[in-house]
Amino acid sequence: MKHPVDVHVGKRIRHRRWLNGTTQQQLAEKVGIKFQQIQKYETGMNRVSASRLWEISQTLGVPISFFFEGLEEGEGETAQAAGGLPADIFSDREALELLRSYYAIPEHQRRRLFELARVLSAAA
Numbered sequence: 375m376k377h378p379v380d381v382h383v384g385k386r387i388r389h390r391r392w393l394n395g396t397t398q399q400q401l402a403e404k405v406g407i408k409f410q411q412i413q414k415y416e417t418g419m420n421r422v423s424a425s426r427l428w429e430i431s432q433t434l435g436v437p438i439s440f441f442f443e444g445l446e447e448g449e450g451e452t453a454q455a456a457g458g459l460p461a462d463i464f465s466d467r468e469a470l471e472l473l474r475s476y477y478a479i480p481e482h483q484r485r486r487l488f489e490l491a492r493v494l495s496a497a498a
Contacts (some may be wrong), residue, residue: 379445381418383427386441388416390434392470405429 389411391401398416402409405426414420415430422430431438476484 377451381447383422383441387412387422387430387434389470390436390440392467393474394434395474396434399404401430403434404433411483429478447461465474480488 386467391398397414398409402412406429407426411420415422415426427441431440476487479487
């Protein structure tokens with residue numbers, strides 16, 4: 375049975391890997407394991423050891439604490455965060471792709487797009 379902490383850590387690994395544009399294969403090669411192991415970590419099927427989590431954090435450029443952020447709130451799959459967003463928005467592939475695309479836009483255009491989104495959401 376999957377432990378909720380292992381599932382949460384796995385989701386955070388997937389979230390950061392995806393934001394970085396890193397594939398499971400690339401991450402696995404950098405930490406010296408097979409990509410299937412990354413898959414098992416990301417689904418919470420296998421626990422990530424402390425030393426492996428440290429290697430993953432170094433590879434993905436985040437502190438180890440990143441993988442535990444949000445755990446205290448007890449976020450569940452169906453929980454809602456402020457503003458009507460799913461509490462676990464980072465498990466939504468579309469949301470992650472939107473974030474990555476957003477930050478790939480030059481800053482001055484990004485600000486304009488942000489303002490447009492605010493106007494559209496207010497009108498909805």
